[in-house]
Amino acid sequence: MSDVLLLNGPNLGILGRRQPEIYGTDTLADIERAVGEEVAARGWNVVAVQHDCEGALVRTVQEHYDTVGAIVNPGALMIAGWSLRDALANYPRPWMEVHLSNVWARESFRHDSVLAPLASGVIVGLGPLGYRLAARALVATVG
Ligand code: DQA
Numbered sequence: 001m002s003d004v005l006l007l008n009g010p011n012l013g014i015l016g017r018r019q020p021e022i023y024g025t026d027t028l029a030d031i032e033r034a035v036g037e038e039v040a041a042r043g044w045n046v047v048a049v050q051h052d053c054e055g056a057l058v059r060t061v062q063e064h065y066d067t068v069g070a071i072v073n074p075g076a077l078m079i080a081g082w083s084l085r086d087a088l089a090n091y092p093r094p095w096m097e098v099h100l101s102n103v104w105a106r107e108s109f110r111h112d113s114v115l116a117p118l119a120s121g122v123i124v125g126l127g128p129l130g131y132r133l134a135a136r137a138l139v140a141t142v143g
Contacts, residue, residue, distance in 0.1 A: 002043055004138060005067040005095075006035050006131075008050040009057055009075035009084075015100075023100050026128045034128060035071065038135035044068060054084055061087040069120075069138045070095035071131060078103070078113035085114050094120040094141045096134035100127050 008028060011018060016027035032048040039046060047067065049060045054077055061084070064070070072095055077084050088095065095118075102125030103110040116122050121137050123130040 001066055001068055002045060003047045003064075003067045004035070004039050004044050004135070005060075005064045005070035006032060006046050006048040007057060007060060007070055007072045007074075008048075009054075009073060009077045009081075010052040012073055012075050013050045013052065024127050031128050031131050035131050035135045038132050039139060042139045044139075054081055057081075058083050058087040061091050065092055067093060068142050069093045071098055071134045071138065072096070072115070072119075073098045073100070073131075074113075074115055078115055079109060081114060085118065088115060088118050094138060096120055096137055097122045098130045098134045099124040100130060101125060 013028055015023055016025055028050060032046060036046045047064065051057050051060065070091065070093065074081055074084060097113065097116055097119040120141055123134050126133065
């Protein structure tokens with residue numbers, strides 16, 4: 001077992017072209033590369049998956065129980081992604097929730113995550129650095 005699941009939800013596949021004043025100019029490929037760099041020393045590979053549909057994300061979680069852990073940016077599914085929550089509740093390994101933007105500094109509908117209570121940790125507002133830090137946290141947590 002040596003793969004980390006990097007899971008990104010709706011609208012994150014267009015990072016770099018999506019509201020760069022909020023989400024920055026790094027692409028998802030940049031972020032995937034950065035996470036790969038972080039976990040390489042631990043001997044892990046990154047399995048990077050992005051879907052705009054909740055069902056596809058649920059299926060991806062179900063198919064990756066054999067990963068060492070996961071980094072999840074659920075996008076707007078943080079707000080009411082109940083089936084993604086149920087899928088992550090059955091994911092047997094530690095996982096970190098990441099949001100590029102500081103969701104608490106934004107609209108009130110972004111202030112709650114239905115997923116966060118299940119996460120080992122949550123990182124918000126640090127842009128792409130948040131993914132790197134989540135990867136380091138995963139290395140530290142899994143050991
Ligand atoms: C986001 C924050 C969410 O509220 C938003 O719906 C996104 C991106 C972030 O990374 O900051 O799609 O998850």
